[in-house]
Amino acid sequence: MAEQLLPSVVNISTTQSIDPERGPSIPNFPEGSPFRDFFDEFFDRHGQRPMPGPRQATSLGSGFIIDASGYIVTNNHVIADADEVTVTLSDDTALKAEIVGRDTKTDVALLKVEADKPLPALGWGDSEVARVGDWVMAIGNPFGLGGSVTVGIISARARDINAGPYDNFIQTDASINRGNSGGPLFDMDGNVIGINTAIFSPSGGSVGIGFAVPANLAKQVINDLKEYGRTRRGWLGVRIQTVTPEIADSLGLDAAAGALVASVTEGGPAKESGIQAGDVILTFNGRDIEEMRRLPRIVAETEVGASVPVEVWRNGERETVEVELGELEAAEESGLLASDESGPGGPGSATPDTTGSTVLGMTLRPLTGDLAQEFDLPEGASGVVITDVNADSDAATKGLRPGNVIVEVHQRPVETPDDVRAAVDEARGSGRSSVLMLVQREGSTSSFLALKLED
Template sequence: MSAAFFLLLSVAVLLGWSQASSARGLPDFTELVEDNAGAVVNISTSSEPKGGNSRNPGMPFDERQLEQLPEFFQDFFRGPQSPFGGGPGNSQPRRSMGSGFIVSSDGYVLTNNHVVEGADEIIVRLNDRRELPATLIGTDPRSDMAVLKIEDGDNLPVVKVGQSRDLKVGEWVFAIGSPFGFDYTVTAGIVSALGRSLPSENYVPFIQTDVAINPGNSGGPLFNLDGEVVGINSQIYTRSGGFMGVSFAIPIDDAMNVFRQLRDDGSVARGWLGVLIQEVNRDLAESFGLKRPRGALVAEVMADSPARDAGLQAGDIVLSYDGDDVELSSDLPPMVGRTPVGETAELRVLRGGEEIELQVEIGRLPEQGSQQASAPSGGSGGPGSAPLGMMVEPLPAEMADSLGVEGGVVVSSVARGAASEAGIRPRDVITEINRQKVTSVQDFREVVRALPDGKAVSVRVVREGRALYLVMKP
C-alpha cells in the first residue's frame, strides 16, 4: 500500500475519533429522564362556564392568535375533542391543561397559578396512567404559583429539589412536560441568563433558558444534569404564540419558600420596603456622581413605610442590600421580598455624593399595591418658550394636596430644548433640580441660573401621582 493511502486512512481515523469525542462531550439525558419522569404529572382542570362570551381562561390563545397558528393547531384547540373545551367563547365546560411535579410522597404538587386558576375540578395524571383528584391548597398570583394536594396520596414518587442559586449561565438543563397535551415530552437547552425581571413580575428573579416551552409545559419542572429540579417553567417571550427560543422559569429556591408558606399558613408574606425605584442609566449616574450606572434610584418614599421610618430619602441610590450588591434596580424587589417580615436589613446608599449605611426593619407587603415599581417613562411636551425650553407656574394648593407633595412648580408648556429632550411634559410637577429643592417659581429660577453648562443634572418630577427622575443637559 502507498504512503498516500496510509495518510488518508490516518486522517479518517482521527476525524472519526474527533467526532466521537465531541459526541461523548454532549449530555445524555436518557437515565435522567427515566429516573425523574415518574414524579412529573399532567394536570387537567375543568370549570363550568360563568356566562358571557369571554375567552376561555384555560385557552392559551385568543381568537386572533389562533388564526395565526397552523391549521393543525387551530383544529387541536377548536375541535370537539380539544382538551381546552373547543375554543374561545364555548358554552361547554372549560378545560385547561398543564404540568406539575410531586415534591412530597404524601402528594403535594407544585404548578403554576394560571394552570389551575378558576378550576372547579383538578385531575392529576401520573406517568403510570393513574388519574387522581387533587385539592387546591393555595395560590400566589404574584409569583404565579399554586400548591395542590393529591387526594389519598401515599408513597408517591418525588423529585429531588436542587438549589437554583448554584446555577451558572451556559449550563445544560432540561424540561419534562405536556406541551399541547403531548404527555412527558422532554426538551433540553442551556441557561441563557439569571435574575431576569419581567414587567408582570416584580418579585421573581426568573431563570431564562432556550429550552423549548409551549402551552401545556407551564408548571412543569426544569432539571439540571444532576437530576435536581432548579426551576418551574412558567412563561415564554413570543410574537407568534409559540416558542421562539426565550423561556422563563421560577427559581426553585423562591418556589420552595412560597410552597412552605402556602402549605403551612395558606398565604405568602413578603418583605416590604415602601419605595418607588427606577433604573440608573448613564446620564443619571453622571448627574449623581457615580462612575458607572448601578444601583436602584429611589424616586419616592411612601408614607408610613419601613423606608420612611429608616430615613431613606428620594434621590438616594441603593447600592447594596444586606451585603449583596444591587447592580440593577430590578435586583432590589426580590431581595426585599425574600426577607422575613420583621427582620432588620442593612442598606448602603449614595446620598449627596457620599455613601452611608441605613438600618431598616422590613415590613409586610400589603395585599394590594407593590413594594417597588418602575417609574413612568419620559416623553416630549408641547409648545412654549423659556430657559431650558419650558415654562413653569406656581403649584396650586389643591393639586399639591392631591399629589401629596410639599412645594414645587408645575410645568405649563414645553418647547424644543433641554427640557423636552429630558422627557419633561406639561403638568409635570418639578420638586427638585440638580438635587436642589424647588418649592416655588423663585427657587426654580435661582436653581436654573446656577446650573452648569453641558453637564447632566437630575430633575425630580411627579407625574400622575408617581415620582421619577429625569436627566437634563442645559
C-alpha cells in the first residue's frame, strides 16, 4: 500500500522575503551622540550589523496530488505569505506551483503545477464511515526528510481544537510531526480520509495526538477552490447558542440538544422562511443537530441556493419550515452577517437602584429615557432594566449585571417588572425548574439564558 501511495505525496517548500528592518538595527541617534558610537562599536564587535536588502525565509510542508493534470492539496498555513512555492515530486522533480485558492476557515489550500506527463492522483474516501479504532496511514515530509510513512489508528472523531468555525478533526496516534502538515491520512483501502493539519505537543515533537481535516469537509472546499477560486458556503442567517439542560427544561424539551436561535439576520434566508428568535433547530436537511456547533458545519456543506427542510421546536411543538440557503461569502461582503455571540456584559458603572421590584434576585425597573441614558442603552431598546443583582443569585452566576435589559421571558415580550414576575410565576406553576429569558447585554447583542426558579 505504501509503495502504491508514495508517488502521489509531494514535498512543498516555500520562500518568503523578510523585511530587513525586522532584524537587529541601530537606533536613530543624532550624529555625534555617544550612544550612536556605542551601538556602532557593539555591532562591529559582534558581527551583527544589519545587512542591506531583503532576506529569504523558507518553510517545508507536505501535499498530495488529487488530479492527474497537476492539482495538489495542502494546508493553507504551509503556503501562507509565500512569495514562491515549489513542489517536489517523489522522483525529485521540482516544479513551481501556482496558488489556485485557499480557505483560512478550514486551513486548506489548492495548488497547480504544470508537468510534462500525467501525475499519479489519489482518491477521496468517506470520512463519515471512519470509526474510532480503524487503522490509518500518514505519509508526509516531517522535518524535511520527505516520503516518511507512519501508521496508527483513529483515536477520536469530531474534535474541536478551536482552530476555526468548522472544527471537526479526526484525531490519530499515527506519528505526525512538523512538516507533515498538508499530507494525506489514508484508510486501509488507500483512500484519503483526512489532511494532516495540527498536533498537540508540549515538546514540539509527536506525542501521539495529531489532527486531520476530514475528507468530507475538505473535498467540498477543494471543489469550490478548483471551480471558483474561492469557497461558496451555505448561509442560514442566524446567531445561535448552546441548549443547556436548564434551557431545555424551560422550553419543555426532553433533552439538551439542537441549536437555540438567539437572533435572526434581517434580510437573511432564515428571516425570509419564518425562523424566529427562540426557536430551537432540531434537524437541518434531514440531519440531526445533536449539539449547537454541528449546525454551522452542516449549513456550510449544503449547496448555495438549495431549498432544505428545517425542523424547529417552537411553543412546545415541532414545526418544519423550508429555507432557501444564501451564500456565506456574499453575506460577509455585504455586511449582512449577524454579530457573534456575546459573552456576559461587564458590571454596570451606575449606582445600584434599590427602589424597583425584585424578581429572582434581580432588581427591575421599567425602561425609561433616564435609565437608557444612565446605562448608555442603544436607541430603540425595549424591555425591563436590571438595576441591581443579588451576588448570591443564579442571575449573578449567569453573568447578569446592572444595565442589562430583559426583553422576553418565557418567549413573551415584557415591559414592566410585573410582566416578568407574571411570566416567572407561570413557568413555576407549570412545573418548570427554570425560566427562559432573552437578555440584551452590552450594545445591541441579545442572547437567551435560563434562570433557576428559586424561591
